Amino acid sequence: MKEHFKQTAALIAEPVRATVLWTLLDGKSFTASELAIAADTSASNISMHLAKLLNAGLLKAENHGRHRYYSYSRKEVAYAVEALGTLVPASSKKMASGDDCIAPVRQCRTCYDHLAGKTGVAITDALLKQKMITTVDNNFLLTKKGKKWFHELNIDADALQQQRRSFLRPCLDWSERRYHMAGSLAASLLDKMLLQDWMRRIKNSRAIVITAKGQKNLYDMLKVVA
Secondary structure (H helix, E strand, C coil): CHHHHHHHHHHHHCHHHHHHHHHHHHCCCEEHHHHHHHHCCCHHHHHHHHHHHHHCCCEEEEEECCEEEEEECCHHHHHHHHHHHHHCCHHHHHHHCCCCCCHHHHHCEEECCEEEHHHHHHHHHHHHHCCCEEEECCEEEECHHHHHHHHHCCCCHHHHHCCCCCCCEEEECCCCCCEEEECHHHHHHHHHHHHCCCEEECCCCCEEEECHHHHHHHHHHHCCCC
16 A cells, blocks of 8 residues: 555656646546646657556546547546645745635635635535534535435435445645535536526636625525625
């Protein structure tokens, strides 16, 4: 176990590969060319790094037409990458907080397929406070009250629990250094909020904009000020 951990840590630590893994937190699949641009490297160099990430089981690749798209091999890789962001020194985050490009991401963003940032943590805190979810042995569990609340949003918790992926779990937020919720339930909640125009994606960014409709509903339903 220790040797495998050391190998994986060394693999992630390389700057180009770290940039690739961070870029994929956007939740989309990317071509090698797109990842090369993100990492500011050549086509031949990105191919070498992608091969290593594939061989390590951190990424998967799928062919669609003439293009080959890369994404995380499993959602746990995204959770681990997000959590690694909490290791960035607090002083670095304070300097970055004044950057107009960074501030929206810190406020509300996607963490692969679920909501993160200040808003994501606030929603999780509200669900805990209102006993929609509870903490047991450092994990999140959905309560009967919470199941009813999600059902009213047309989110079928029973069906989600039948899926092979994680249903509900804490995910350490790199900017807030606290937990937001992840898993299929959290992903379905984000999908619902986007579909109902409570929130909108920002092009070429992980940042999420909360609409006036979303602000009203989040406050009315959860007393979250977004």
